[in-house]
Amino acid sequence: MTDREARQARAARLRRVHAERFGPGPLRFARAPGRVNLIGEHTDYQLGYVLPIALDRDIWIAFRASESALARAVSLDLGEEVALDLKVGPAGPPGHWSRYLHGLAAVLRGVGHELRGIDAVVQGEVPTGAGLSSSAALLVAWGLALADAGGLALEPAELAHAARLAEHRYAGVRSGPMDFVVALHGRPEGPILIDCADGSFRPVPGPPVGAVLLLTWSGVKHELAATAYNERVAQCEAALRALGALELPGLRALRSVDEGLLEGVRSELEPVLYRRARHVVRENVRVLAAVSALEAGDAAWLGRLLRESHESLRDDYEVSCAEIDTLVELACGVDGVFGSRITGGGFGGATVTLLERDAVERFREQVAAGYRAARGREATFLEVVAGAGASVGELTGSARWC
């Protein structure tokens, strides 16, 4: 099946289910992609730089506005339906996908948007629990659907902010802006550099000719990942407070701190806070170096930066885990690999590896066998294919967005 036929089949399935459940009529579609972060980890909530790539794996929502006060949504993947009262709530149980839908509706209502009823069918191709940001894809697609159905004037920056608040309040994760910005503005040509201080972004070339990016999923997601993530956010804030207490001028976030400044006040910081801050400060420098490496088409340089990023996340930021460290070590031992590191929030999930295209088969074999031998687990691989940022509109017969 070609990509176009696959999209047509996907759209036809959503239309069929929507008609069966909610009756015939015209439909609109919203979609948003997952993402992989190439480099710039745990910098976004300190207003730093990130370099993510939107994936060609996305979530689709087929929808139609209704006259009721309800948002009704069927999840094709889970075989579940939820009905949310758009006027009052209440939110679904913790961890349930409906909390995202409810949460975003509540945030939008809270800032004065009048929501209309909506009947929707949701279907996704972003692997969940793999650190590929399926929750941000769901939030962004849902936000576009709600805005379209209700005729809301909702700028992308406002949607990104509202989605982030919904994740904070209803999923309990104090995430940064990265996942929402890349879900909205990602591009099939390659990564975008986001400056999280003001949300601005610009395109950056993809991997040099002959090199590819490969995701390796560890099969591990630690239970306390959200708690540990929030703890890192709080530690950065504590480091910033300690630095601010030293009356450093204009200090708004660790983004404004350079290594010389940090070294100068090292003795004033608790060792753990110093290490957290050092990761953020150095990672920001690495992101800008990675942009230069991509612009120069220098895979070896980019690979070194990925390895350094991993070491820093493992030792200073302590968001890796034994399984992921094994995957990175195995990856770096394969001939043709430039570099590898943990990607996403951490505590499990996936690694991203830059390697020669010709080395992909060898890589899969060696890493799968090594991982099985060392950890008794199966690794899963996915080649990173960049995809377009979110969109909303009608789907024509050829499944093109307009």
Ligand code: GLA
């Ligand atoms: C998660 C968060 C992002 C970002 C990454 C770490 O994916 O949602 O905002 O902080 O972790 O870089």
